[in-house]
Amino acid sequence: MKLKITSWNINSVRLRIGLVTDFLANHAPDVLCLQETKTPDEQYPAKAFEKAGYVHQAFIGQKGYNGVAIVSRLPFSEKDAMAMCGRNDARHMSVVLDKGAGAAAGIAIHNFYIPAGGDIPDPALNDKFAHKLAFLDEIGAWGIGKRPTDRPSVLLGDLNIAPYEHDVWSHKQLLDVVSHTPIETTTLEKLRTELGWTDAARTLRPEPEKLYSWWSYRAADWAATNKGRRLDHIWLSDGLKPALRDLTFLREARGWERPSDHVPVTVELEV
Structure with a gap:
């Protein structure tokens, strides 16, 4: 069975629901995971997803910022949303594909x-950066305590860190820029490796290939300057690593009308 899972920071799901449903129609992932939906639950466009064939949905949101969602053509159960760092700020959602998902059943x-962490990479001067580092620490503690990689699992999303030299357009120029500072990249990589996750993108497309999933809105011509960063990631537990077949970044999505500044990242597994 081929299983396609997409991660996409949509930067307002209601504003871009047309882009999302077009993507679903043209690319047909089995599961779509969205970040930064920026929508309270009562205004979430559930009916649009149902019409598109994605009737299984789990979402948690807030007005104007944050928010995550999982929509699927395959049934799931065991929905959970963790309140990270003691804040109910809609930054995590998990599901487990159930027996109706065929060979994919049991995958979390x-x-x-x-x-994101703000602009100043100093936790003493920037509460947002301190929150980011604390969030990473809490993911580490969760991973040790819950051991999610003991079962077939996928961890994905906008992790807001570009960990490798060729995950950014200029390693040297971005070393003191939030998302590529040594404390962030080292912490994320230590967390990933110690908890037993595999970076799907770099497994199939290793350094020094340049890989980007985000281009700033500030660029007058994002495509020409190509000053991107790989902020969006898909990680696999060891049990799923042999199932990895493909991973793609839909770069063309950055050029769509009124786009998100992130593009969809899709992994294909054979389970």
Whole structure:
């Protein structure tokens, strides 16, 4: 069975629901995980997803910021949303595909939206950066305590860190820029490796290939300057690593009308 799972920071699901449903029609992932939905639950466009064939949905949101969602053509159960760092700020949602999902049954999917961290990479001067580091620490503690990689699992989302040299357009120029500072990249990589996750993108497309999933709105011509970063990630537990077949970044989505500044990242597994 081929299983396709997409992660996409949509930067307002209601504003871009047309882009999302077009993507679903043209690319047909089995599961779509969204971040930064920016929508309270009562205004979430559930009916649009149902009409598109994605009747299984789990979402948690807030007005104007944060928010995560999982929509699926396959049934799931065991929905859970963790309140990270003692804040109910809608940055995590998980589900487990159930017996109706065929060979994919039992796979857990964890959708995270890690804080961006503000502009100053100093936790003593910037509460947002301190929150980001605390969030990473809490993911580490959760991973040790719950051991999610003991079962077939996928951890994905906008992790807001570009960990490798070729995950950014200029390693040297971005070393003191939030998302690529040594404390962030080292912490994320230590967390990933110690908890037993595999970076799907770099497994199939290792360094020094440049890989980006985000391009700033500030660029007058994002495509020409190509100053991107790989902020969106898909990680696999060891049990799913042999199932990895493909991973794609839909770069063209950044050029769509009124796009998100992130593009969809899709993993294909054979389970």
